[in-house]
Amino acid sequence: MAEHFEFAVIGAGPAGLAAAALAAQTGVAAVVLDEQPTLGGQIYRSIEQSPLSDSNILGDDYRIGEGLVWAFRASGARHLGGTDVWMVGTDRGIGLASDGKARIVTADRILIAVGSQERAVPFPGWTLPGVMTAGAGQILLKSAAVVPSDGVVLAGTGPLLFLIAAQYVRAGVSLKAVLDMTPRANYVRAAPYLPAALTAGNYIGKGLSYMREIRKAGVAVTGAVRDLRAVGGERLEAVTYSAAGRRHRIDTGLLMVHFGVIPNTSLSRSIGIDHEWDARQVCWRPRTDEWGNTSVDGIAVAGDCAGIWGAQAAAHAGRLAALEAARALGRIDTAERDGQAAPDRAFLRRDRRVRPFLEVLYSPESCLDAELEDDVLVCRCEEITAGQVRQAAQLGCMGPNQVKAFLRAGMGPCQGRQCGDTVARLTARAGGKSMAEVGFLRPRPPIKPISIETLAKIEEAAAAMPDIEQA
């Protein structure tokens, strides 16, 4: 018999931890599956054993994560760390791999809580060694306390840009410049949403404090930056950009870029769950009800993988999904669910008031609007350029899945996590269509690579499994 879980939660970030803990409290046997050996997800990575000498570097928010971990530890929910989820099927089979061994388990109910990923925005030179995403830099900082010694340029847009800058300043990193690519016009467009945003919690105040901290440290912040370019031969040598009506150049060996985060939907898309294009967040997200239920029975989503609402909202959304799981599994009735959910729903209603402001202010559209030069790489895995994608679109490829079949863009190990939306945007533009019309890449299992040998060792239990449905 295949191993069976009552409630499988994929992801040990705020949504997953809160969901598993609350479900366990209602008597549901909950297990959290996560690729990392430790709890916390990306946002609270290594929270139980942060190697940073002074965890103040990471800020107060990081401490909220500690509370989630304690509640999880106390709840009796299980944790299977170091476990890759490489497949989920519509009949709730789950492919797991750990220590080079794969197995397929089943669950009565699944919650996908895999968080967000950074938005990949190609620009000239973005694939040069020495250019990395700010998130990748942040992960290094959190888990290994790696501090670049000879100075960093940080560029892009979004609230996380200034958080990262502040963290680097606290860690003693030399920041040569922060290049804020938020257009001035966005401030005007966002202004009407500010009053509501101010009632959501102290987000705006925090954002302003990061900016003050950066300026106080003497870091040069340039606003309304356009036409970012990474320059170099074998690796990055300099960054050039336009600001205040002329071109500028900064010599640097390390450029960190950040263009906001989008839901991590590789898994939900691979299952065939219905998704919708969110024009405000400029991303695809699974279509859900308030409890995180998706179009596939028994599979729910919560946290940033269902739409970018932030870490605190993720924990509350995780609780809603847990209450719905407890109801579906017969532990509580609908009235109990609704009663217990009231504080979480109230929190989310209030918390979400900040989003319209942030979404308009930090809209990535201006960064995505630039007409990519033909030779800019779009798909790094298969080395496909913007020019090739445009040509494929002119030859009649109507969307990213056809470009994938034609050019192999999105066929590499990342399965289009990085290039999928860019390819879709290029084909949409060539065909005069919207993103919603051209659709999204369908990733195929395994959504995380497993070796031939691991595949060969899928335990015999799998033979007794029902087939796993894939669109």
Place this chain on the structure above:
Amino acid sequence: MTRTFDTIVIGGGLHGCSAALHLAMRGQQVLVIEKNTVGRHASGVNAGGVRRLMRHPAEIPLAQASRELWQDIEGLVDDSCGFHSTAHVKAAENDKDIRILEERQRLVRDLGFEHEEMIDRAEVRRLVPAIAPHIVGGLVCRGDGFANPFRTTKAFRTKAESLGVTFREFTRVTALDRQADKWAAVTTDGVYQAPILVNCAGAWADVIAGWLGETVPLQPVGLMMIVTARVPHFNDPVVGLASRALSFKQTEHGSVLIGGALRTTADRDRETTRLDYARLARSGRTVSDVFPDLREIPVVRFWAGIEAYMPDEIPVIGPSRTSPGVFHAFGFSGHGFQLGPIVGRILAELASGAGSNLRLEPFDIGRFSGDEARPSSQGSTM
């Protein structure tokens, strides 16, 4: 508004696109109606094997004729289709396998063909250096190879369009109607007329045939493939095994494609397939045994396409037995890709009244009427 063509092709797979191209080359006005997008199912996502080795005896003349077209595929469609002429090898893992392959070679020679050749252990190793030491010999067809299936289907479509063929995608034929000397195809996008209909509807072709009163035991089947990450070039031929399911090739991009008639269930109404992980795991074990050096390379993708199988695992090719001006080509049972170029030409010949000089009796749709399915043949899939 009704529009009129010389021929309407139902189904925008490789065979439909090839038929349209060959008809257009003969000066016909052709419409291709496709319910999804061109090359969406078996034509776009098959393993891309261009193979004569181990063909059903009835298919050998067609495969030989198609090989001639593949040799100058760029001359036909203005694109290389990613075609690489290398070899297909069926490897023997033991003496019993050797006897199976020797018998196969005799059968082919008795039919008057020379393209399949027994080779010894050393020659297998020369052709496939990465193969495991327990391989004792094999059967080879030199000049077989592989191509990029979606690119190939697209190339046929693009060339056909350049010769004036009209393609209607996301358009479904909902009924057929005979009016005077013309067929009317009622579709989700209006009515189209033509004196000739060509049924290349793949895993949906029996529905079309059924409307014409021709019941065929077509079974929609999912065929699974395993794809690895790109690795440095190490292998040229396509490799199979005499008595285990395997089709193994390294593509020009470096990834390894593993298949071999890995059948699974398909739901053709929803256009979905299900992955059978037990069978995929078995394939993983086969590859581990035969290519031990590859055990560590990562699998990045499983996929399955929807293909039409006939009980005798050879296709239906030829005129309808009930309806004038209708020609069928479907049910290729997992090995239609190599035949695409020639089957299009055959259909164009039949549709223009010329007739084909290739023997089509074994593929007659009438073979299913009145009796139950024949036992499965020795045809194999690569």
